[in-house]
Amino acid sequence: MPILKQQMNKEALQLHAQEIFAFNAQASQVPGVINLTLGEPNFSTPDVVKTAAKAAIDEQPLRYTLPQGKIELTQAIADYVQRHYHLKYDPTTEVIATIGVTESVFVSLMSILNAGDEVLIPSPCFTIYQPIVQLLQCQPIMINTAATNFKLTPEVLQQTLAAHQQVKAIILNYPSNPTGSTYDATELQALATVLREAGIFVLSDEIYSELTYDVEHKSIAQLLPEQTILMNGLSKAFAMTGWRVGYICAPAAVAKPMIHVHELMTTSISTVSQAAAIAALTEGEADTQRMKDQYAQRRDVLYQGLLKLNFTVIRPQGAFYMFMKVPTKWQPQDDVQIAHDLLAAEKLAVLPGSYFGVGGAGYLRISYAASMADLQAALTAFENFSKKFN
Numbered sequence: 404m405p406i407l408k409q410q411m412n413k414e415a416l417q418l419h420a421q422e423i424f425a426f427n428a429q430a431s432q433v434p435g436v437i438n439l440t441l442g443e444p445n446f447s448t449p450d451v452v453k454t455a456a457k458a459a460i461d462e463q464p465l466r467y468t469l470p471q472g473k474i475e476l477t478q479a480i481a482d483y484v485q486r487h488y489h490l491k492y493d494p495t496t497e498v499i500a501t502i503g504v505t506e507s508v509f510v511s512l513m514s515i516l517n518a519g520d521e522v523l524i525p526s527p528c529f530t531i532y533q534p535i536v537q538l539l540q541c542q543p544i545m546i547n548t549a550a551t552n553f554k555l556t557p558e559v560l561q562q563t564l565a566a567h568q569q570v571k572a573i574i575l576n577y578p579s580n581p582t583g584s585t586y587d588a589t590e591l592q593a594l595a596t597v598l599r600e601a602g603i604f605v606l607s608d609e610i611y612s613e614l615t616y617d618v619e620h621k622s623i624a625q626l627l628p629e630q631t632i633l634m635n636g637l638s639k640a641f642a643m644t645g646w647r648v649g650y651i652c653a654p655a656a657v658a659k660p661m662i663h664v665h666e667l668m669t670t671s672i673s674t675v676s677q678a679a680a681i682a683a684l685t686e687g688e689a690d691t692q693r694m695k696d697q698y699a700q701r702r703d704v705l706y707q708g709l710l711k712l713n714f715t716v717i718r719p720q721g722a723f724y725m726f727m728k729v730p731t732k733w734q735p736q737d738d739v740q741i742a743h744d745l746l747a748a749e750k751l752a753v754l755p756g757s758y759f760g761v762g763g764a765g766y767l768r769i770s771y772a773a774s775m776a777d778l779q780a781a782l783t784a785f786e787n788f789s790k791k792f793n
């Protein structure tokens with residue numbers, strides 16, 4: 404048996420993504436299951452995008468492109484982030500099209516970290532950050548945000564920075580997977596003040612930026628242009644998870660090594676997906692709005708329904724997730740066990756908060772990227788499950 408690199412050892416890595424896939428696979432076997440586990444839009448990719456991709460297949464020789472993407476694509480990305488977030492990036496030197504935000508995270512971390520560096524990660528969080536940091540022989544410093552309404556506060560940030568000497572970067576994600584919370588302009592400004600002083604890189608995963616409700620999304624890149632590595636993508640805003648398109652925007656000096664790493668890993672992203680992405684970014688905004696309106700309605704129905712059942716829920720301001728506290732009367736209190744019990748007893752699949760790291764223990768993540776009928780059925784299932792503990 405060949406010896407695995409230490410960091411590749413499954414036991415050593417925090418591979419929560421595998422737990423999620425395993426739970427989802429188990430849920431899919433249950434006939435009639437109400438599956439609210441997936442963080443995937445349940446809409447078709449917009450027609451305008453599909454048409455552009457078909458035309459690319461028929462009309463163009465599908466060759467390799469520049470590593471960071473065709474200029475038409477990096478220009479479309481630069482125009483989009485300027486239009487939406489008032490950010491200015493040079494499409495030739497400061498924008499990189501990646502295989503989803505997943506690759507953006509990998510490329511960014513690989514380009515800036517040296518072995519032994521520390522990376523701050525507010526928790527609960529998306530599952531890939533921690534293992535990627537570990538793979539690069541660096542130290543993830545998880546900051547539990549459960550006590551501060553699932554948001555990082557400037558005070559806690561300052562304390563954590565003071566306690567660690569090797570911090571090279573922080574990974575922010577807002578609106579957040581798994582909680583749906585986000586930062587408003589004032590909160591962001593307060594965090595930016597501390598981060599400016601600390602002078603560390605800010606990897607900002609803003610993949611849900613287009614799916615915000617009640618608040619306007621503001622990118623931290625606007626406040627910290629020199630330090631921020633902005634990561635965003637088309638998976639959620641344009642229902643394009645399988646097309647695998649994300650992007651990085653960063654100052655030229657920071658982007659330069661990233662373009663090299665990205666080229667080594669990929670040559671470039673798929674040329675068909677590049678054509679699709681150009682269409683989405685230039686012609687797909689009405690589709691994003693249409694989907695967002697639906698998510699907002701679903702959020703309201705689910706949130707009001709859960710409140711009516713007297714559950715404690717974080718009111719989501721973005722993404723398509725709701726984070727619900729395991730009620731104190733439910734037994735056992737363990738969120739992983741409760742998720743399994745809900746599946747067995749009510750055929751309702753939601754994810755344990757613990758799968759998103761330390762800060763998520765005692766919560767359940769409900770995805771409302773699902774039909775209204777499924778959300779109504781989920782409310783009934785929660786009600787029935789809860790009755791057993793009366």
Ligand code: PLP
Nearest residue numbers: 442503504505529580636638649
């Ligand atoms: N970042 C966050 C916060 C996510 O929730 C996800 C997917 O669920 C991703 C990144 C990955 O996105 P992509 O499809 O662009 O790789």
